[in-house]
Each structure stands twice: as C-alpha cells, then as structure tokens.
Amino acid sequence: MDVKELWQIGLPMFINVVMSVVAFFTTMKLIPKFKNTFIKAHLFGIDMNKRTSEKIPESLGVLSGCIFLITLFLFIPVPFGSRFFNGEIPHDEFVELLSALLSICCMTLLGFADDVLDLRWRHKLFLPTIASLPLLMVYYVNFNSTTIIVPKPLREWLGLTVNLGILYYIFMGLLAIFCTNAINILAGINGLEVGQSLVISSSLIIFNIIELSGNQWKAHRFSLFFLVPYTATSLALFWYNWYPSLVFVGDTFCYYSGMTFAVVGILGHFSKTTLLFFIPQIFNFLYSIPQLFHLVPCPRHRLPKLDSKLDKLNISTTTFKYNDLSFLGKLIVNIFRIFRIIKWQEKDGYVITNNFTLINLVLLITGPMHEARLTIFLLIIQIICTVMAFIIRYPLAYIFYDI
Structure with a gap:
C-alpha cells in the first residue's frame, strides 16, 4: 500500500x-x-x-x-x-x-x-x-x-x-x-x-x-x-x-x-x-424453528420467568399434548430429548418443556441465574464464538482454500 x-x-x-x-x-x-x-x-x-x-x-x-x-x-x-x-x-x-x-x-x-x-x-x-x-x-x-x-x-x-x-x-x-x-x-x-x-x-x-x-x-x-x-x-x-x-x-x-x-x-x-x-444467533434460530414455525406451541413471550424470592431467572415453559403434534414436530422434540437440550415433564396427559431459545437452554443447563449475570454469560458465549469465527476465517480457510 x-x-x-x-x-x-x-x-x-x-x-x-x-x-x-x-x-x-x-x-x-x-x-x-x-x-x-x-x-x-x-x-x-x-x-x-x-x-x-x-x-x-x-x-x-x-x-x-x-x-x-x-x-x-x-x-x-x-x-x-x-x-x-x-x-x-x-x-x-x-x-x-x-x-x-x-x-x-x-x-x-x-x-x-x-x-x-x-x-x-x-x-x-x-x-x-x-x-x-x-x-x-x-x-x-x-x-x-x-x-x-x-x-x-x-x-x-x-x-x-x-x-x-x-x-x-x-x-x-x-x-x-x-x-x-x-x-x-x-x-x-x-x-x-x-x-x-x-x-x-x-x-x-x-x-x-x-x-x-x-x-x-x-x-x-x-x-x-x-x-x-x-x-x-x-x-x-x-x-x-x-x-x-x-x-x-x-x-x-x-x-x-x-x-x-x-x-x-x-x-x-x-x-x-x-x-x-452470528454463530450464537444461527444456533438460536435453528433451536427456535419448532416454535417459530408452530410445530410446537409458541407462547407470545418466551422470556425466562422471574423467581421473585431469589431474584433470579428460570426457564419459561410451554405445554402441549404430544399426540397433537405433527410427525415433524414429534421427530424434532424426540431429537431434542436425545441430545438433552429440552426439559421434558409429563403431567395429566400434557407435556411441559422449556421454550426453545438459547436463553432458556443456558438456564436449563446452569439453573436459575440473576439477570445481569445471565446477560454476561451469554455475551461471553458470543465472544467465544467470535474467537472461533476468526479461527475458521484464517487458519482453517488457509488450509481449505489457500487464502
């Protein structure tokens, strides 16, 4: 230059x-x-x-x-x-x-x-x-x-x-x-x-x-x-x-x-x-597809729920009858169950699962968390994925593309 x-x-x-x-x-x-x-x-x-x-x-x-x-x-x-x-x-x-x-x-x-x-x-x-x-x-x-x-x-x-x-x-x-x-x-x-x-x-x-x-x-x-x-x-x-x-x-x-x-x-x-x-956003979109396309019931708000006693957020849930789902809906929720990325609870003929968002998935894995801490946790995930993106863009791209 x-x-x-x-x-x-x-x-x-x-x-x-x-x-x-x-x-x-x-x-x-x-x-x-x-x-x-x-x-x-x-x-x-x-x-x-x-x-x-x-x-x-x-x-x-x-x-x-x-x-x-x-x-x-x-x-x-x-x-x-x-x-x-x-x-x-x-x-x-x-x-x-x-x-x-x-x-x-x-x-x-x-x-x-x-x-x-x-x-x-x-x-x-x-x-x-x-x-x-x-x-x-x-x-x-x-x-x-x-x-x-x-x-x-x-x-x-x-x-x-x-x-x-x-x-x-x-x-x-x-x-x-x-x-x-x-x-x-x-x-x-x-x-x-x-x-x-x-x-x-x-x-x-x-x-x-x-x-x-x-x-x-x-x-x-x-x-x-x-x-x-x-x-x-x-x-x-x-x-x-x-x-x-x-x-x-x-x-x-x-x-x-x-x-x-x-x-x-x-x-x-x-x-x-x-x-x-956009790796976290891509994962969140793919994870949310069953609810976004109404293969699984999707409430208006999928925000985590506040436990007012502990001042911490917990997973929000959706309720449905398993037999009411389409074949594709049943297939997806069963795959999610195999990989243990949803909560599955059966009660009185209904199934209760967490809403399919990355926020709820993090809370499912970690347990209840204060809102500020949860935001920091998700931003750390975003930063880690950014580091992965740079590794893919440079060392791996050089191996696969010579650029």
Missing part, C-alpha cells in the same frame, strides 16, 4: 472516528431527555423480569439509529475529499454509500413501525427483502461477482471455482432477512440485544482492520465508515439498556442493526464471513 492509499484510508477514518465520538456523547445526552417524551406517547413497557411495575420507555433504539444515520449523512462528502466539490465523483462508490443508507433507513422505519403497530411475523420477513433490493441492484451493477472458490476436497469434482449466478443473490437476500431478525429473536433480557450487537460490530471492525492491508482495502474502508459510528451510538444505548434497564431498545434497534451488518457484509464483499460472527 503506497502513501496515497494510506492517506485515502487515514484521513477519512480519522474524521469518521471524531464524528463517532461526537455521536456517542450526543446519544448519551439525548436519551435521558427523550425518556418522558416516549412515555407520554405511550411507547413504554413493563419489565417482566423485575419486581416493580415501573414504566420503561420503549423503542429508544430509534434515537440511536437516527443519530447514527445523521452522522453518516454529514460524513457523505468526506470520503471523496476535494473530488466531491470539483465534480469528480466516483459514482460507483457514491451510489454504494447512498444505497446502503437507503436500506438502513428503510429498516429503521420498519422497526419503529413494528414497535408502534406490532406487525405480524410475515411482514417482518417480507419487508427486509424489499429493503435489501437497493443493495442487490448496486451489487449487480458495480460488481456482479457470483463466483465462489471451491474447498480443496471438492475441487476434483467441481473445479477451482463455481458460478452460483442468481443463487448468490438469493443468498445475499436471505442474509439481509436473517441479520435483521436474528438479533430480535435472541432478546428479552436487559442489555442482550445491544450487547450481542456490540460484540458483532467490534468483531467486524477487527476483521476489516486486518483486511485493510489487502487489495480490497476500499471495500473494507467502506465497511468501517458504517461500523465505527454504529458502534459508538450503540455503546451509548448500551449504557442505558444495561441492567437495570432505564430504556428498552425495541425492534427498531434490532432491525437497523441487522441491516447495517448485512450492508457491510454485502457491499464489503465478505457476506459469508459476516455469518461467522
């Missing part, structure tokens, strides 16, 4: 970091000021895992999201330097930036609409697909690279590379849907939504910094432009969302967070690597 390239990375990144620091302190200052405004607008909830029934302002993620977006709006001229004012704009980079902002704005709007209107799940799955279309169109126009490298053991049959064509675009669209919903599914205790997102964003920042020395440094610089202010504003939100939560982040935060990760993964050309940092 020559001096010019170092300057093109260094100066915009310095400005981005400075603006992110300002965004952090702005978010820290504004959240307490807007708490009562949200409560007056009937955007509040009761913390079901607390002994009190105090009103907690809901959907404060929209505030951190707006500051995050405003920071990026103000940052738009910076990466292009003097070229922006001289009319010498690299249109491909400019369109990438605008399409990324458009997709994140769309998901912020969807998240806030969900917090206010309580949208159905089919809408939550459909709308991220629409919001990801600007990304996929820009990717098609600017790159249209749908070729993947085949792992060594399969090269004898498939060759060195395989062109997936439209399947690759379907994968990227599904990535956007998964990212926007995965954080929302693994949620429900103080600090968990923002905490896991901070671990993921920090992991992606480290990955992009490592990759800046390569030939694709522009793509990784682009990703950092989004991840640094996102992390700064989320860190401020985390301060108020940590136990005991003074604010709830709402679906707004989960959706724009997921879309931000999808944006940097798709336009930064590391969509497959992005998934590596």
Whole structure:
C-alpha cells in the first residue's frame, strides 16, 4: 500500500472516528431527555423480569439509529475529499454509500413501525427483502461477482471455482432477512440485544482492520465508515439498556442493526464471513424453528420467568399434548430429548418443556441465574464464538482454500 492509499484510508477514518465520538456523547445526552417524551406517547413497557411495575420507555433504539444515520449523512462528502466539490465523483462508490443508507433507513422505519403497530411475523420477513433490493441492484451493477472458490476436497469434482449466478443473490437476500431478525429473536433480557450487537460490530471492525492491508482495502474502508459510528451510538444505548434497564431498545434497534451488518457484509464483499460472527444467533434460530414455525406451541413471550424470592431467572415453559403434534414436530422434540437440550415433564396427559431459545437452554443447563449475570454469560458465549469465527476465517480457510 503506497502513501496515497494510506492517506485515502487515514484521513477519512480519522474524521469518521471524531464524528463517532461526537455521536456517542450526543446519544448519551439525548436519551435521558427523550425518556418522558416516549412515555407520554405511550411507547413504554413493563419489565417482566423485575419486581416493580415501573414504566420503561420503549423503542429508544430509534434515537440511536437516527443519530447514527445523521452522522453518516454529514460524513457523505468526506470520503471523496476535494473530488466531491470539483465534480469528480466516483459514482460507483457514491451510489454504494447512498444505497446502503437507503436500506438502513428503510429498516429503521420498519422497526419503529413494528414497535408502534406490532406487525405480524410475515411482514417482518417480507419487508427486509424489499429493503435489501437497493443493495442487490448496486451489487449487480458495480460488481456482479457470483463466483465462489471451491474447498480443496471438492475441487476434483467441481473445479477451482463455481458460478452460483442468481443463487448468490438469493443468498445475499436471505442474509439481509436473517441479520435483521436474528438479533430480535435472541432478546428479552436487559442489555442482550445491544450487547450481542456490540460484540458483532467490534468483531467486524477487527476483521476489516486486518483486511485493510489487502487489495480490497476500499471495500473494507467502506465497511468501517458504517461500523465505527454504529458502534459508538450503540455503546451509548448500551449504557442505558444495561441492567437495570432505564430504556428498552425495541425492534427498531434490532432491525437497523441487522441491516447495517448485512450492508457491510454485502457491499464489503465478505457476506459469508459476516455469518461467522452470528454463530450464537444461527444456533438460536435453528433451536427456535419448532416454535417459530408452530410445530410446537409458541407462547407470545418466551422470556425466562422471574423467581421473585431469589431474584433470579428460570426457564419459561410451554405445554402441549404430544399426540397433537405433527410427525415433524414429534421427530424434532424426540431429537431434542436425545441430545438433552429440552426439559421434558409429563403431567395429566400434557407435556411441559422449556421454550426453545438459547436463553432458556443456558438456564436449563446452569439453573436459575440473576439477570445481569445471565446477560454476561451469554455475551461471553458470543465472544467465544467470535474467537472461533476468526479461527475458521484464517487458519482453517488457509488450509481449505489457500487464502
């Protein structure tokens, strides 16, 4: 990397970091000021895992999201330097930036609409697909690279590379849907939504910094432009969302967070690597499938239950008749029983099991736990999985791909 390239990375990144620091302190200052405004607008909830029934302002993620977006709006001229004012704009980079902002704005709007209107799940799955279309169109126009490298053991049959064509675009669209919903599914205790997102964003920042020395440094610089202010504003939100939560982040935060990760993964050309940092979310989604698709009865809330005497959380349960399950439902619960990842209790012809979430599984294994400790435990799992992701991405990728 020559001096010019170092300057093109260094100066915009310095400005981005400075603006992110300002965004952090702005978010820290504004959240307490807007708490009562949200409560007056009937955007509040009761913390079901607390002994009190105090009103907690809901959907404060929209505030951190707006500051995050405003920071990026103000940052738009910076990466292009003097070229922006001289009319010498690299249109491909400019369109990438605008399409990324458009997709994140769309998901912020969807998240806030969900917090206010309580949208159905089919809408939550459909709308991220629409919001990801600007990304996929820009990717098609600017790159249209749908070729993947085949792992060594399969090269004898498939060759060195395989062109997936439209399947690759379907994968990227599904990535956007998964990212926007995965954080929302693994949620429900103080600090968990923002905490896991901070671990993921920090992991992606480290990955992009490592990759800046390569030939694709522009793509990784682009990703950092989004991840640094996102992390700064989320860190401020985390301060108020940590136990005991003074604010709830709402679906707004989960959706724009997921879309931000999808944006940097798709336009930064590391969509497959992005998934590596979602290992706990992937496990939680697979574990939750029986209830998400109603193969097993799914209550409205799958949050752990509070033992008010001990001030600890315990597993929440669902009740059903075994014979009422479909063949597939019976097969899955029997597999879960074999691997002992669900509680199984039969009483008066009914079966009582824990709800199928990673949070309940941890409580099933460890026993009742204080809420703050449980959040820390789950974030440690996220960090351990991040270390595993880096091992898969570098030492193992070198063995299987020579990269």
